[in-house]
């Protein structure tokens with residue numbers, strides 16, 4: 323398969339890129355920083371790109387993918403978590419920054435992919451349980467993942483030949499969770515999810531990226547049995 327993965331330098335994106343390369347697939351990966359281990363693999367092509375630079379993105383992606391006419395799988399994985407705090411103290415500027423990476427970059431990417439390629443078979447946007455849980459403190463991140471789910475649903479109606487889904491990958495021990503784990507205990511009363519995530523760390527509820535990638539890749543295959551445009555959660559599949 324030809325697979326495009328965004329946010330391949332660390333965390334789940336790195337786990338997924340390594341997993342699909344080990345299975346013998348060709349992986350096109352993008353992020354701002356390269357990952358040395360991936361760069362050593364002949365089946366890996368890399369583009370350094372800040373996804374929030376939309377104008378550059380529009381030019382760089384068609385060039386990056388010029389060796390192929392179609393992609394079997396696109397995984398829009400790159401995402402950022404901003405500071406855990408109440409929405410009322412989250413500025414519009416901060417919400418915009420999160421929305422740019424977690425949502426609007428994916429809109430730009432989807433538009434370019436369908437314009438420049440002959441075919442995309444499956445597109446998976448990595449979402450989060452935060453899209454629907456309404457957990458206090460998850461401010462811009464929760465808004466961005468809820469919007470991402472609807473973005474994917476809407477695109478599924480416009481592109482009948484591609485299977486779309488927004489997929490919550492479950493908890494994964496990555497940089498995002500490092501940030502939450504380092505939050506002081508004083509956060510736990512106001513933001514109950516912080517405590518839940520701290521307790522999950524080091525348990526099977528929060529696998530490391532390579533193990534999570536195995537679970538997510540199985541769910542990506544299973545997603546094809548669900549209606550295109552669905553929001554799915556690996557913990558329920």
Ligand SMILES: NC(=O)c1ccc[n+]([C@@H]2O[C@H](COP(=O)([O-])OP(=O)(O)OC[C@H]3O[C@@H](n4cnc5c(N)ncnc54)[C@H](OP(=O)(O)O)[C@@H]3O)[C@@H](O)[C@H]2O)c1
Pocket residue numbers: 328329330331332333334335336352353354355356371372373374399400401402423448449450451490491492493494495496497498499
């Ligand atoms: N970890 C969890 O428990 C968890 C739970 C639910 C959902 N998720 C979702 O899973 C996905 C992966 O998260 P993760 O936990 O693996 O996080 P991570 O380790 O922080 O990885 C994020 C990836 O996104 C890339 N990225 C961030 N900003 C970017 C930008 N402006 N332009 C290009 N690339 C950018 C990063 O690469 P560079 O810094 O090199 O650019 C990195 O490769 C995210 O969508 C996240 O919301 C994670």
